[in-house]
Amino acid sequence: MAKKGISEATAKKRGYVLNENGIWRKKTALEKYYDEGYLELEGSPFTAKQRKTAGEILARDYYLGNYNNLQSVKIYRLNIRTTGNAGKERALYYKERYLRAVKNIPYEFWPTVYKVCIEDIKIDKFEEKNDNSLKSKNKNYCLKVFLCLGLERLLKYYLQKNEKSS
Secondary structure, three states: OOOOOOOHHHHHHOOEEEOOOOOEEEOOHHHHHHHHOOOOOOOOOOOHHHHHHHHHHHHHHHHHOOOOOOOOOOHHHOOOOOHHHHHHHHHHHHHHHHHHHHHOOOOOOHHHHHHHHHOOOOOOOOOOOOOOOHHHHHHHHHHHHHHHHHHHHHHHHHHHHHHHHO
16 A cells, blocks of 8 residues: 655654654654663663653643743733633643743753753754864763753652652
8 A cells, every 4th residue: 555755764764753643753852862872871760761751741841831832821811710711721730840840950951951852952963063072072971961960850850749749
């Protein structure tokens, strides 16, 4: 049966993955790092899969909180008792959850976590120059460690929040 679009081999070569719905989608930078093994950190009680999940939760909270839209929810116009505000209440919930999660990430780790999880940019791409010098490699390694440590702080926050709610 012929399908419209690109072939499966071409899609995999370009970095696409097949979703559970049967739809091809591009891998995120976080998924690429997970596949390459960059989210592993020795001596840590958390696994790479847990770090990846924490980054995905942060991105989900960001997008469901409507931070990606230019026109966000106007809080001062919100009437919570009416029936048509379920979407606004939901967006406010995710905004608050996102802001609380961000407060748990130290200032030094935040730019790296934001670029990888929210803006979906690999660390090598947002560097000013990408050469093969030792200084550049050390800087990229430090940024990847910052990413792992920032995701661990997120993970601690999300685990702490789940323990309180249960």
